[in-house]
Amino acid sequence: MPDEKKTKKEEIPRSVDPASLEVLAECTDLQPIGTSWDRLKKQHPQCGFGLKGLCCRHCSMGPCRVDASKEKLKYGVCGVDSDTVAARHFVRMIAAGAAAHSDHGRGVAETFLAAAKGEAKDYKIKDQQKLYGLAMDFGVEIGDRAVEDIAIEVGEKSLGIFGEQHGPIPFLKRAPLKRQALWKEHNMEPRGVDREIVECMHRTHMGVDQDPENLMMQGNRAALADGWGGSMLATELQDIMFGTPQPILGECNLGVLKDDEVNVVIHGHEPTLSEMVMVVCQSPEMIAKAKAVGAKGINLGGLCCSANEILMRHGVANIGNFLQQELALATGAVDVMTVDVQCIMSSLAQIASCFHTKFITTNYRAKIKGAQHIQFEEHDAENIARQIVQMGIDNYKNRGVTKIPKAKCNMIAGFSHETINYLLGGVYRSSYKPLNENIINGRIRGIAGVVGCNNPKVTHDKDHIALVKELIANNVIVLQTGCSALACAKEGLMLPEAASQFAGPGLAEVCETVGIPPVLHMGSCVDNSRILMAASAVVKEGGLGDDICDLPAVGAAPEWMSEKAISIGQYFVASGVYTLLGTTFPTLGAEGFTDFLFNKHEKLTGGMWGFEPDPMVMARKMIEAMDGKRRALGLDKGKERVLFDMAMRRELDAG
Amino acid sequence: MAEEKKIKRKKFDGEEVEIVGETYEEGVPDKGDNWRSKMENREQMLRYLKAGERYWFSDDWYGSERRKTPA
Numbered sequence: 001m002p003d004e005k006k007t008k009k010e011e012i013p014r015s016v017d018p019a020s021l022e023v024l025a026e027c028t029d030l031q032p033i034g035t036s037w038d039r040l041k042k043q044h045p046q047c048g049f050g051l052k053g054l055c056c057r058h059c060s061m062g063p064c065r066v067d068a069s070k071e072k073l074k075y076g077v078c079g080v081d082s083d084t085v086a087a088r089h090f091v092r093m094i095a096a097g098a099a100a101h102s103d104h105g106r107g108v109a110e111t112f113l114a115a116a117k118g119e120a121k122d123y124k125i126k127d128q129q130k131l132y133g134l135a136m137d138f139g140v141e142i143g144d145r146a147v148e149d150i151a152i153e154v155g156e157k158s159l160g161i162f163g164e165q166h167g168p169i170p171f172l173k174r175a176p177l178k179r180q181a182l183w184k185e186h187n188m189e190p191r192g193v194d195r196e197i198v199e200c201m202h203r204t205h206m207g208v209d210q211d212p213e214n215l216m217m218q219g220n221r222a223a224l225a226d227g228w229g230g231s232m233l234a235t236e237l238q239d240i241m242f243g244t245p246q247p248i249l250g251e252c253n254l255g256v257l258k259d260d261e262v263n264v265v266i267h268g269h270e271p272t273l274s275e276m277v278m279v280v281c282q283s284p285e286m287i288a289k290a291k292a293v294g295a296k297g298i299n300l301g302g303l304c305c306s307a308n309e310i311l312m313r314h315g316v317a318n319i320g321n322f323l324q325q326e327l328a329l330a331t332g333a334v335d336v337m338t339v340d341v342q343c344i345m346s347s348l349a350q351i352a353s354c355f356h357t358k359f360i361t362t363n364y365r366a367k368i369k370g371a372q373h374i375q376f377e378e379h380d381a382e383n384i385a386r387q388i389v390q391m392g393i394d395n396y397k398n399r400g401v402t403k404i405p406k407a408k409c410n411m412i413a414g415f416s417h418e419t420i421n422y423l424l425g426g427v428y429r430s431s432y433k434p435l436n437e438n439i440i441n442g443r444i445r446g447i448a449g450v451v452g453c454n455n456p457k458v459t460h461d462k463d464h465i466a467l468v469k470e471l472i473a474n475n476v477i478v479l480q481t482g483c484s485a486l487a488c489a490k491e492g493l494m495l496p497e498a499a500s501q502f503a504g505p506g507l508a509e510v511c512e513t514v515g516i517p518p519v520l521h522m523g524s525c526v527d528n529s530r531i532l533m534a535a536s537a538v539v540k541e542g543g544l545g546d547d548i549c550d551l552p553a554v555g556a557a558p559e560w561m562s563e564k565a566i567s568i569g570q571y572f573v574a575s576g577v578y579t580l581l582g583t584t585f586p587t588l589g590a591e592g593f594t595d596f597l598f599n600k601h602e603k604l605t606g607g608m609w610g611f612e613p614d615p616m617v618m619a620r621k622m623i624e625a626m627d628g629k630r631r632a633l634g635l636d637k638g639k640e641r642v643l644f645d646m647a648m649r650r651e652l653d654a655g
Numbered sequence: 656m657a658e659e660k661k662i663k664r665k666k667f668d669g670e671e672v673e674i675v676g677e678t679y680e681e682g683v684p685d686k687g688d689n690w691r692s693k694m695e696n697r698e699q700m701l702r703y704l705k706a707g708e709r710y711w712f713s714d715d716w717y718g719s720e721r722r723k724t725p726a
């Protein structure tokens with residue numbers, strides 16, 4: 001098992017992104033709060049028990065530090081051992097991550113239902129076809145019924161799924177039949193995500209479930225209720241309201257901010273507000289108002305998954321990923337920043353106050369001290385969005401000196417699983433067959449899902465980019481979401497020409513024939529559910545086994561930081577995918593439980609976890625796993641690349 | 656049919672091979688490919704779902720993955 005300690009260095013470069021480095025070099029005046037990198041440095045040394053998942057404070061007899069390797073610390077006051085402490089902690093991380101995605105999904109479902117009933121007049125049913133698909137999934141009659149009637153019934157059923165008390169959630173039927181049977185056999189079919197999260201919290205309470213493997217049965221159920229439930233519902237309903245993503249050109253990185261326009265920035269996750277802000281920013285009335293204050297127009301940009309949502313549907317510029325949120329403010333060019341939920345740093349209000357920036361929270365669930373709060377209501381969405389944009393326009397005149405870096409990059413986003421299906425065959429022959437055939441004939445070695453966050457513990461974007469470049473050089477097609485996608489977009493990997501520049505010859509040939517980049521942007525973090533759908537389609541197309549765990553497909557989150565990443569990883573593991581984390585792994589101090597996650601879990605679901613902080617070694621592990629699956633499928637006849645180990649690489653470097 | 660563009664690429668073992676080059680037009684598109692608008696009415700949309708997205712929506716197909724609840 002890799003030792004996390006060996007990877008720690010006192011000072012590592014903060015970022016590989018030139019735009020971020022440029023702002024970091026300039027922003028020395030954000031005291032006392034500084035940036036996340038400054039604060040991480042001040043936090044050192046971090047608690048060793050916490051890092052290894054060995055700290056418990058589930059009751060007031062504690063907090064307890066439980067470490068099997070130290071005689072004195074073998075047991076908590078209640079008698080619990082390190083494996084159970086780590087397992088309870090891990091399951092709570094899954095519950096928190098699943099809750100975040102699913103509460104997002106619930107919010108979308110409520111807006112969807114209000115729109116269907118005509119109570120949220122600013123939202124429409126944009127993709128009727130997807131509505132009909134969902135109606136079929138839910139057994140809602142289509143016939144000649146009015147679109148609104150179908151939508152109301154779909155909306156009510158969607159809301160009901162969150163609290164489903166008994167039966168398995170309906171989207172499980174989308175998985176390959178063999179996978180469904182496996183979940184049933186192991187009693188792993190989730191009920192509604194609300195119930196599964198409550199049960200996670202109950203079972204991890206002091207004195208309840210104290211068998212790590214039994215705890216993980218519940219962890220698996222909750223994660224599946226996220227991936228095939230809350231997250232998938234969020235994706236589906238957002239697509240119906242705002243459009244199913246289709247290939248679209250966009251720009252990314254801090255250089256998209258403009259000196260001569262009003263910069264309106266949206267940050268967070270839910271597209272309900274960002275879609276409205278976009279509509280308002282494009283209105284001639286608001287553009288005229290911006291011009292009246294001396295700006296050339298209104299420049300809307302997004303951060304994190306809010307950015308992914310409007311980028312993949314409208315090509316709206318993307319300012320950057322998680323670790324760039326503070327840097328965007330530090331340019332001094334942001335006239336108004338609005339945030340909703342998730343991945344929003346507490347520091348933003350203080351950093352905004354160092355500049356002229358208006359910083360606005362919009363969701364009652366996520367208020368921040370020092371921010372101005374404007375509650376977003378879907379019933380009055382456009383007016384609230386107008387109020388926010390107006391604040392930016394009014395604030396433009398207060399701007400001081402700006403430091404906007406030049407670096408920005410074009411990218412193609414919008415590869416929903418439906419669009420991939422279409423691109424591979426056209427309207428009349430839509431199919432995953434060409435992908436399967438090219439995996440079978442060896443042009444494509446396998447499929448990797450590379451997702452997740454940034455983490456200041458490792459150099460910003462470096463591991464994402466290194467991993468993905470190594471994968472595509474080895475003919476692995478890469479599917480991406482979230483901040484990981486944005487890291488690779490900034491490196492130019494999401495352009496069709498990246499195929500000839502960076503991909504191995506087999507993958508390059510396929511990409512150049514279809515006209516797609518070797519790295520496909522599939523959306524925001526809730527859109528990892530699209531990767532589940534794509535994997536299911538590949539299985540159902542045939543020729544690559546009859547379950548997701550048969551595919552030469554591996555997942556990774558090299559720079560993860562949030563509990564959502566644990567929930568996502570767990571629903572991939574529960575769906576049969578080997579999934580690796582970089583940076584750190586939250587159970588490393590509990591050997592027995594970690595061994596269960598890294599090895600024995602494969603016997604349960606066909607999927608397991610792994611940890612590897614070095615992105616090149618991670619790539620090697622992923623490719624080896626894909627080759628293992630190819631061998632099991634009898635696809636190992638083709639000539640394979642000699643994988644360089646670290647010693648060989650060092651020799652090359654020295655040479 | 657226009658002739659396929661071929662480009663030379665090095666394999667990992669260093670051997671040079673000829674592969675099909677890019678087939679897309681040069682330049683930057685000024686709008687997205689709105690393929691979903693090609694299905695204009697309910698009948699076409701349902702037909703596409705059952706054929707194009709047959710993995711989930713076909714009445715009686717897909718191979719061993721037969722839909723349990725008829726669409």
Ligand code: SF4
Pocket residue numbers: 056057058059060061062063064076077078079080085206207
């Ligand atoms: S639950 Fe047990 S290990 Fe946790 S704080 Fe209480 S006594 Fe300590």
